[in-house]
Amino acid sequence: MSEVLLGHAVVEENLALEYVQSPNPPEERKEMMRLIINAVTEQVERYCRRPWRSRAFVDLQDGNGTVRMTLRRMPIVSLTSVLRLNRDGTTAAAYTASDFVVSLERGSIEFRSWNVFWRGFENYQISYTAGYAAIPDDVRMAALIAINDAWKDYEQQRDGLESISFEGETKQFNRDVLPKKARQRLDRYRLGAQV
DSSP states (O other), rough: OOOOTTTSSOHHHHHHHHHHOSOOOHHHHHHHHHHHHHHHHHHHHHHTTTTBBBBEEEEEEEEESOOOOOEEOEEEEEEEEEEOOTTOEEEEEEEEEEEEEEEETTEEEEEEEEEOOOOEEEEEEEEEESSSSSOOOOHHHHHHHHHHHHHHHHHHTTTOOSEETTTTTTEEEETSSHHHHHHHHHHHGOOTOOO
């Protein structure tokens, strides 16, 4: 089955192939590149705790007993709806975007009226769009660094290698860890990080 590039990928396939100096590879290698780009996109978003390309989300969140709720992803592009749920998952109350003041950059919503988010476990379903129209260049470069690292691992594994030993150190091939140079570029974008 052919690997499909995620719609919210942080870099385009042709840019990644150019960066790893493999501009016209056979289809099987293009599929591997799409797989690597998808994996790196997920790693970058998980590391930074935010989406990069703007897209729709539906999240269940806990009510906190206050008028304000911070959403899981930011920046918020738009708020579609908020549902307060009963314990059985049915809708207890429905709200629209006009019922809230939305803080786009802080990623929070606040009731315009005296309502509060009733305390509870996953008792609010929030539909919204979050992310950026344009991904910052630092983030794209960090992704390219990680892609290049994973591509080199793939090239060496393709030749039958599972690890390399050099001067007493062994490097295992692992696409679950962002390289240090990539993490350093991403640190300033990481939510909850002290910068």
